[in-house]
Amino acid sequence: MAPKTIIEKIWETHEVMQEEGKPSLLYIDLHMVHEVTSPQAFEGLRLANRKVRRPDLTFATMDHNVPTVNRYDITDRIARTQMETLETNCKEFGVDLVDLVHPENGIVHVIGPELGLTQPGKTIVCGDSHTSTHGAFGALAFGIGTSEVEHVLATQTLWQSRPKTLEVRVTGKLSPELSAKDVILAIIAKFGVDVGTGSVIEFTGDAIRGMTMEERMTICNMSIEAGAKAGLISPDQVTFDYLEGRENVPSGDEFIKKVEQWKQLATDAGATYDRVVTIDASEIEPMVTWGTNPSQGVGISKTVPAPTDGKTETDQRAIKQALEYMDLTPGTPVSSIDIQHVFIGSCTNSRLSDLRAAANLIKGKTVSKHVRALVVPGSEKVKQRAEAEGLDQIFIDAGFEWRSSGCSMCLSMNPDVVPEGERCASTSNRNFEGRQGKGARTHLVSPEMAAAAAIAGHFVDIRQWKLQQVTQ
Amino acid sequence: MEPIINHKGTVATMDRVNVDTDQIIPKQFLKRVERTGFGQYLFFDWRFLPDGKPDPKFELNQKHNQGATILVAGHNFGCGSSREHAPWALDDYGFRVIIAPSFADIFYNNCVKNGMLPIRLDEKKVDQLLSKGANDTYSLTVSLENQKISGEGFEATFSIDPYWKEMLLNGWDEIGLTLQYDKEIQAFEQKA
Numbered sequence: 097m098a099p100k101t102i103i104e105k106i107w108e109t110h111e112v113m114q115e116e117g118k119p120s121l122l123y124i125d126l127h128m129v130h131e132v133t134s135p136q137a138f139e140g141l142r143l144a145n146r147k148v149r150r151p152d153l154t155f156a157t158m159d160h161n162v163p164t165v166n167r168y169d170i171t172d173r174i175a176r177t178q179m180e181t182l183e184t185n186c187k188e189f190g191v192d193l194v195d196l197v198h199p200e201n202g203i204v205h206v207i208g209p210e211l212g213l214t215q216p217g218k219t220i221v222c223g224d225s226h227t228s229t230h231g232a233f234g235a236l237a238f239g240i241g242t243s244e245v246e247h248v249l250a251t252q253t254l255w256q257s258r259p260k261t262l263e264v265r266v267t268g269k270l271s272p273e274l275s276a277k278d279v280i281l282a283i284i285a286k287f288g289v290d291v292g293t294g295s296v297i298e299f300t301g302d303a304i305r306g307m308t309m310e311e312r313m314t315i316c317n318m319s320i321e322a323g324a325k326a327g328l329i330s331p332d333q334v335t336f337d338y339l340e341g342r343e344n345v346p347s348g349d350e351f352i353k354k355v356e357q358w359k360q361l362a363t364d365a366g367a368t369y370d371r372v373v374t375i376d377a378s379e380i381e382p383m384v385t386w387g388t389n390p391s392q393g394v395g396i397s398k399t400v401p402a403p404t405d406g407k408t409e410t411d412q413r414a415i416k417q418a419l420e421y422m423d424l425t426p427g428t429p430v431s432s433i434d435i436q437h438v439f440i441g442s443c444t445n446s447r448l449s450d451l452r453a454a455a456n457l458i459k460g461k462t463v464s465k466h467v468r469a470l471v472v473p474g475s476e477k478v479k480q481r482a483e484a485e486g487l488d489q490i491f492i493d494a495g496f497e498w499r500s501s502g503c504s505m506c507l508s509m510n511p512d513v514v515p516e517g518e519r520c521a522s523t524s525n526r527n528f529e530g531r532q533g534k535g536a537r538t539h540l541v542s543p544e545m546a547a548a549a550a551i552a553g554h555f556v557d558i559r560q561w562k563l564q565q566v567t568q
Numbered sequence: 569m570e571p572i573i574n575h576k577g578t579v580a581t582m583d584r585v586n587v588d589t590d591q592i593i594p595k596q597f598l599k600r601v602e603r604t605g606f607g608q609y610l611f612f613d614w615r616f617l618p619d620g621k622p623d624p625k626f627e628l629n630q631k632h633n634q635g636a637t638i639l640v641a642g643h644n645f646g647c648g649s650s651r652e653h654a655p656w657a658l659d660d661y662g663f664r665v666i667i668a669p670s671f672a673d674i675f676y677n678n679c680v681k682n683g684m685l686p687i688r689l690d691e692k693k694v695d696q697l698l699s700k701g702a703n704d705t706y707s708l709t710v711s712l713e714n715q716k717i718s719g720e721g722f723e724a725t726f727s728i729d730p731y732w733k734e735m736l737l738n739g740w741d742e743i744g745l746t747l748q749y750d751k752e753i754q755a756f757e758q759k760a
Contacts, residue, residue, distance in 0.1 A: 112756045113749060115738070118731045119751060123756055133651065135601035146743070174599040181601050218586040223673060225650040239674055241652035242603075243742075251746045253753060255731060289586055293670055323647060325673050388645075389586050412587050412643060417584075474735035488590075507595050528648060530592040530613045 102330050103261050103296045106236040106361070109220050112253055119255040125218040127190065127248045128204050129156040131182040131225050132509070136155040137246035138185040149252045150522050151190040154211060158182060158196060159203045166471050167196055174511070189249075191238045197564035198520040202475020202501045205229040205443035209313065210477055212342030216331040221248055226443045226498030226525065228319040231328030232312035233335055234361050236296065238326040240283035255419050260324050260370040262295040268377040273559045275453065276311035277445060277523065277542035279303065280318045281383035281393050287373055289391045292324025294386065298363060299329050300560045303377040309338040317444045318525050321390040330362035347424065384430045385540040387418035392527070393540065396431060396557045402426030421529050423517070423538050431555050437520035438469035438496075438530070438550040442506035445517035445543050446474030451482050453549035455490040457558065463495030464553030472504040488501065496550065508532050521549040571681040571739030575664050575710045577637030581701040582627045585642035589654040592646065598653055604661060606653055607660030632705045638665040641695045646675025655679045665676060665710050667717075669694050680732045683739060685712060687726045712736060 100108075113121040117149045127150075133554075134156070141148070148154055148200055153222055161175040170176040186193040194201050200211060205226055208214040214235035219228060223245040230237035264283060284291075295318050304315065312329050319327025336355050346354055381395035392403070392415070403419070403426070406412035419426065424433070440446070440454055451473065463469050471491050473479035479501055488498045505512040506524035508531070514520045516535030523546050524531075527538040541549065548556045597609040606715070614626050622629040628636075639658065645668040646654060648746075654679045658666065664684055669691040679686040689697075700706045700722065708719040712733060717724045735742060744751075 111595055112752050119729065121746065121752070122760070132598050136603045136652075139601070139603075144741075144743070172599070178599050223650060225648065239650035241650055241655075241674060241678035241681060243652060244677065247743050247746065250743045251753065252706075252757075253746060253749075255746070256729065257741070290670060290672075291646060294673060295642070320648075323644065323672060340746070358660075389588070410583075413583075414585055449603055507590075508597050509598065526590065526648060527589075528588045531590055534594075534613055 101105060101261050101298060101363045101367045101369060102234055102328060102361050103236065103259070103298060104219055104286040107258065108396055119257040121253050122219060124248050124252055124254060125153060125492050126220045127154045127252075128139060128208060128220070128222035128227070129154060130159045130160060130204050130222070130224060131158045131178045133183065134245055135178060135181045136242050137249055138189065138245040139221070141189070143250055145501045146250045148189040148249045151192070154191045154249065155194075156182060156186050156191050157194040157201060157204050157207060160503045160507065161366060162196065163510050164502050164504050164512060165515045166340065166498035167502070171512070172460050182230055197377065201475055202477065203443045203446065203503055203557065205317065206446060206474030206478065209309070209427050210342070210475060211231065212339055215339065215345065216335060217361050221254065223304065225320045226317055226342045228324070228327045229313050229317040229443055231319065231326050232309060233318040234331035234338070234358065235327055236326055236328065241321060258486040260295040262292055262297045262324065263369040264297050264299050265372060265374045266299065266377055266544065267374060268300040268303060270306065270380070273562055274380055274382065275542040275544060276307060276314040277382055278383045279377070280315050281385065281540060282380040282388065284318065284377055284391045287322065287391050287394045289321060290323035291373065292319060292322040292327075292349050292508045294323055297322065297324045298369070299327060300363075305332065308449060309334060310447045313447070314444055318390065321525055325356060331358050332362065343492070353486050354499055382542065382545050384545065386422060386424055387415070388421055388527055388529050389418070390525065390527060390540060392418055395544070396430055396555060398430055399431065400424045400426055400428040400488035411531040432564040433539070434466070434519065434554045435521045435549050436467060436518040437514050438467060438546050439472070439505040439520055439522040439524065440470065440543050441472030441474065441504050442524035443474065443503070446472060446478065447482050448478050450523065450543040451478070451487050452485070455487045457544050457561065458494050458547045458551055459490050461548045461551045466553050467550050468497070469495065469550040470499055471506060472499045474500045475501045481501055494551070505532055514538070521546045569738040572664060572685050572736050575637070575685070576707065577664065578635060578705050579590070579638040579640050579697060579701040579709050580628055580636035581698050582639065582641040583698045583702070584619035584645045585662055586647055587641055588648035589646055589651050590648055592654040593651060593657045598651060603656055604660060606657035607619055610657040610661045613674065632703060635662070637662055638667065638679045638708055638710065639663045640667045640694060640701060642694070643669040643691065645671050647672040650678075652678045652682070655682045655684055659684055659698055667694060667697060681742065683736060685710065685736060687717070689726055692726045740750065
């Protein structure tokens with residue numbers, strides 16, 4: 097048999113129908129639902145008198161609108177209606193809902209893996225572009241619109257054109273001073289926000305193999321920021337170890353059998369991709385975005401570019417527009433940019449290892465008096481575990497606000513907003529204009545870079561900090 | 569869904585690349601539980617000044633772009649968030665056709681599912697349209713049936729997946745269509 101990529105293997109085992117000249121009808125193994133992109137889908141079902149075909153493969157949570165100071169005090173009336181609507185819909189259509197009082201509530205892309213719902217080889221969809229996160233387990237996971245949410249609810253399938261395959265190979269060894277976030281930001285800076293359009297990315301290479309599951313989730317999470325339909329990583333022992341013992345994952349002999357099946361999913365030696373791009377881990381340094389899309393980022397030792405650095409006239413205009421919005425002057429060293437807010441959280445970087453890394457770096461230090469710093473764990477479980485380790489106290493002692501879980505300041509649909517004209521060092525995934533609030537200026541960074549910026553009041557090269565910690 | 573076969577209208581040009589769905593419909597308007605009424609919020613943060621008045625510098629506020637039903641923009645249009653509120657807002661504002669050198673995948677699908685026609689055209693062709701419509705009202709005729717676009721001094725053909733084409737031409741309810749394959753879906757479920 098010809099060698100195949102994991103992408104082809106999952107695709108071919110999920111095709112319900114394949115007719116010449118038509119998209120494939122793809123079966124969906126897991127459908128995750130949240131409050132913002134589902135109400136119109138349920139309403140569509142109701143109007144057409146249709147049911148949810150497989151409530152057992154559907155799973156709902158609330159995350160986008162959730163307040164993080166007191167999660168039960170939802171003062172925004174329209175947000176409350178949206179959450180109540182989800183409750184009503186789940187009850188009416190028989191869908192399991194992890195609501196606000198549930199101890200396992202959290203960001204959909206954090207709790208799916210936590211609960212062991214995310215597994216290798218599954219097709220997973222959600223009305224949210226960061227569904228690509230689940231690809232870290234070797235699942236084909238992608239974001240869909242509300243019409244498609246309705247289609248999956250009604251039929252458990254989707255019509256999908258076969259995507260191209262793109263290998264993003266990260267060669268070499270990643271220095272321990274760097275994080276997965278730096279790697280994905282460097283990939284997007286190097287290859288652009290539309291390198292993945294029409295494609296599914298498989299991330300490969302030694303640097304990726306050496307990553308933990310939480311790091312792999314950070315990488316796959318931002319595949320959409322490279323324009324890809326999905327991003328995934330072939331499963332290995334790291335994947336299986338993470339899954340073993342989790343709720344929703346089979347145990348005992350069943351687990352052993354599953355692992356054998358999962359091992360078959362990995363891309364075969366000799367399989368080819370439509371396209372391959374390569375980046376050397378040794379060329380990566382801690383990254384900071386300066387602009388208004390995730391590809392507009394540079395290493396911490398660099399300076400803010402000028403419009404003339406753009407290759408085409410359109411690029412030059414885009415850089416100029418970004419610099420105006422961000423109020424930055426070309427040639428400014430990135431490390432001299434002052435910030436007023438820090439957000440550690442989001443489906444990109446809000447897991448236990450992210451919080452540990454940030455807490456380690458700032459232990460015993462104090463947040464700059466010009467900075468408001470927020471830590472928002474990805475789920476109530478992450479929060480609970482962090483508290484059991486005393487991470488909350490480290491953050492609180494340093495002057496950070498320790499919040500409860502949710503999407504929070506990643507898109508500021510809840511009350512956590514960056515005021516107009518102010519800057520935020522954020523561990524989230526998008527630095528689009530107005531993303532964290534109208535006129536707010538977002539700089540995407542890793543949790544450690546964000547934590548260090550909170551202390552210094554501006555970006556710092558954490559490699560030097562770490563060096564000092566070692567020599568002290 | 570309303571079918572789209574042939575469309576004649578004027579263009580609005582947005583000579584910008586990587587226009588993301590956060591700009592098309594900012595997050596503060598995603599809390600509604602309806603599909604309708606999003607047009608008033610389209611490009612809200614670009615379209616309106618802090619005092620609520622239209623920003624005269626923004627493309628859609630310019631006189632020659634008023635009443636446009638065809639939007640022409642730079643590459644990677646609709647990138648970012650999967651929010652279908654973006655095509656809902658464009659549709660509600662009055663756009664039926666969007667022309668760009670490339671679209672983000674999810675956005676493209678979301679348009680088709682709402683009976684809007686996204687057209688990928690060669691960058692040079694899009695540049696021609698961007699300049700033709702830059703300062704004056706410019707009309708185009710789009711034939712989905714023949715996959716052709718024409719206007720004064722402009723001709724182009726475009727490609728589209730035959731399945732999406734059929735859906736758009738007929739204004740089909742896709743779910744109804746898929747449910748005709750219930751037997752196949754059931755067979756798949758039993759095998760799995």
